Amino acid sequence: MASRRPGHGHSSRYGRYAGGPDPLAPPVDLAEALDAIGEDVMAGYSPERAMQEFLRRGGRDQTGLDDLARRVAERRRELLQRHHLDGTMTEVRELLDRAVLEERKQLARDPMMDEGDRAFRQMQLDGLPPSTAAAVSELADYDWSSRQAREDYERIKDLLGRELLDQRFAGMKQALENATDEDRAAVNEMLADLNGLLEKHRLGEDTQADFEEFMDKHGDFFPERPANIEELLDSLAQRAAAAQRMLNSMSPEQREELMQLSAQAFGSPELMDALGQLDANLQALRPGEDWGGAEQMSGSEGLGLGDGTGVFQDLADLDELSEQLSQSYEGARMDDLDLDKLARQLGDEAAVDAQTLQRLEKALRDTGYMKRGSDGELRLSPKAMRQLGKALLRDVAQRMSGRQGQRDLRQAGAAGELSGATREWAFGDTEPWDVTRTVTNAVVRTVAEGGDARRAVSLEIGDVEVTETEARTQAAVALLVDTSFSMAMDGRWVPMKRTALALHTLIRSRFRGDHLQLIGFGRHAEVMEIEQLTALDAMWDKGTNLHHALLLANRHFRKHPNAQPVLLVVTDGEPTSHLEPDGEVFFSYPPHPLTVAYGVRELDNAGRLGAQTTFFRLGEDPGLARFIDSMARRVDGRVVAPELDDLGAAVVGSYLGSRGSRSTFGDPYGDWFGGRGFWVGD
Incomplete structure (x- = not known):
């Protein structure tokens, strides 16, 4: 809610929305x-x-x-x-049977009637054809002796007229119940004017004034109040197409019966002519509507023509x-x-x-x-990547700590260099305050609570943020991830990416002085940005080029001579390809001795650069296990064989261990539990 201050026409003050749930949330x-x-x-x-x-x-x-x-x-x-489609036919049959029954009763009890006339009338009734439509047609000229029977028969004509109109104009069946001759004349006039308007529109001769004149005269027939002739056409054509689909869905016998009965509607053949002309105009103006579809209905609830058209419109909507x-x-x-x-x-x-x-x-x-x-x-976006990385890092922290939802270490280093990060103060913290962030938090909170930050700002405990310091050296980290086809084939593709993103997020948010390089290696190796790696499709080329990956890792280490090299290798297979001196890729399976020798040479180079090395072996292949163990021993490295769900925790733990004292074989998470931890904020 905004409020104006007197004398400051363009200044506004905003407080928290108090009218229920935040509409902007x-x-x-x-x-x-x-x-x-x-x-x-x-x-x-x-x-x-x-x-x-x-x-x-x-x-x-x-x-x-x-x-x-x-x-x-x-x-x-x-x-x-x-539903089924016999609703109108059933209703007509009921009215017809009732009319014939009432007429028979009248013939039986009328003592004044001539016996010859009585016998002739009974013969007419006995000779009615079984077809409902044919019987209704044959009784069109019958001279009813029973007033009730005559009224029931007239209801058939009225029902047919209202149903046929209801097919084209929803609600007409109810609107014309007990209609007078004047009402029927108004309908005929509307249909004539409507067909005239549509004919002019088809020829391109109509105007908006023509439409408005039509609506002024006949608007009561169109409660939806279309704004122009196009809207009127859309509404009419959708309904007419649904009526046609209903007709298409009837059996040939049902259609024939209906067409015969239609001639009796309101006792006016002109009505059917007008409706036929309307349908023709609508099909010409809206040929894209579905005029040829049909449905198979198998229910027990009968549908009248108008209601059935509504159901077919519902089906079209669905x-x-x-x-x-x-x-x-x-x-x-x-x-x-x-x-x-x-x-x-x-x-x-x-x-x-x-x-x-x-x-x-x-x-x-x-x-x-x-x-x-x-x-x-x-x-x-980078924003999304950061959010996703935080979630993955929280999952890693929970797996490493074994304590759901706990923060592993509140202290970020009581003495040492600033990490560049801040966090909310908690009881027992001794780090210096970040004054700028603290005051900013207080100002934002004051304004949000409706206060005037220009007059006074009060500090609360929740406003205070402290700076974090770290007693550590920089690290140059190379994470080598196997992108060969076996990683995708054996379900290791996503855990590999999750691991890379979690480590990337940790270093970018908590160890900003460290230098991380992500290297994917399949048939050849490639330095990748995190967005490129996470979006990488499964690679189906054969080859595991550890040699090329180590070349790139050592180049990264040499670029940062004052940083501690950390080499992390995630793989599920022995090396099967290497780079030739001319830059071409050599592939061989089983692994060629030259491929192994090239890989060993570059690993030794990493060792001479002082790299703390950890291999993360995925899978249970004995040959891979022997190869990885021998490689790790050459550089006094470690081997971790984690379950896939624990890969992220293993890699992050090893990295954190490398930030402390150097360690060899043993705890797969390095110095995590005895050394430094990290804090993952929300």
Whole structure:
């Protein structure tokens, strides 16, 4: 809520929104969405597809598109299984039987009637054909002796007229109940004027004034109040196409009966001529509507012509919603969802669920979590990568500490160089305050609570942030991750990426002075940015070029001569390729002795540079185990054989161990539990 201060016309003061839930708050848990999207991206999905998959699945408390689509399909199936198309015919038959019965009663009890006339009338009734339409037609000229029978027969004509009009104009059946001749004349006049307007429109001769004149005269027939002739055409054509699909869905016998009965509508052949002309105009002006579809109905609840047309419109709406919810067409967006139709078909709650998904997609795009690259492809933004990395790092911390949700070490180093990070003060902290962050927190809180920060700012414990210091040297870290086809084939692709992102986040947020280089190695090796690695599709080229990866790692170490080299190698196979002196890749399986020798030579070079080395062996291959063990012994390194779920904790733990004293074989997490830890904020 904003308030103006006297004398300051353009100044506003804002406090917390107090009118209920914050209307600007994210509609769903973006963190949950980002975690799920990140997992799919690391599994090889594009960010666009990963986002669509999350929208399909939904979240813990959020209905997804697939569930809405399932409900749409169930609704469609329920309509088809509940109804049949004989409703009007059944109602006409009932009225006819009642009229004939009343006439027979009158003939039996009328003492004044001539016996010959009585016998002739009974013969006419006895000779009625079994076809309802034929019987109604044959009785058109019958001279009813029973007033009740005559009224029931006239109701047949009235019912047929109202049903036929209701097919084209929803609600007409009820509106024309007990209609007078004047009412029927008004309908005929409206149809004549409407056909005239549509004919002019088809020839391109109509104007908006023509439409407005028509609506001024006949607007009561169109409660939806279309704004122009195009809107009127859309409404009429959709309804008429649904009526045609209903007719297409009838058996040939049903259609024949209906066409014969239609001639009796209101006892006016002119009505059928006008409706036929209307249908022709609508089909000519809206040929894109579905005029040829049909459905198979198998239920027990009869549908009249008007109600049946409404059901066929519902089926069309459900088909349209099904396509929208599929999001499988080119250029599909959540904004395509017709919330009004969804509310009509599935209820308001479904529309709210869909609207929430729309807001989620918009939030992911508009709040900086997704961005489009120069090639137009959607990517996870650096902001999204940081958020995802924090979540992965929290998971790593929980696995390493064994204490769900605990922060492993509040102290970041009581003495030493500044880490560049700050955190909220907690009891027992002795680090110096970060005055700028502390005062900023107090100002922001004061303004949010409705205070005037220009007059006075009071500090509270929650405002205080302390600087973090670290007693350590810099490290040059090379994380070598195997990207050969076996990593993807054996389900190690995503854990590898999760590990790289967790380590990257840790170093970028907590050890900013360290230098991390990510190197992927398959048939050849490549230095990768974290965004490139996490979005990397599974590679199916054969080859594990450890030699090339170590070459790149040693180059990284030499660029930072004053930093402690840390070499971390994640692999599930022996080296099967190396770089030749001319730069070409040599591949051989089983491993060629020259390939092994080249790899050993570069590992020795890393050892001479002082690299603290840890191999993370994935899989149970005995040959790999022997090779990795021998490589580690050459450089006094370590070997860790973690479960896939613990790979991230193993790599991060080894890195943290390397930040303390040098260690050899033993605890796979290095000096983590006895040395320094780290704190992962929210």
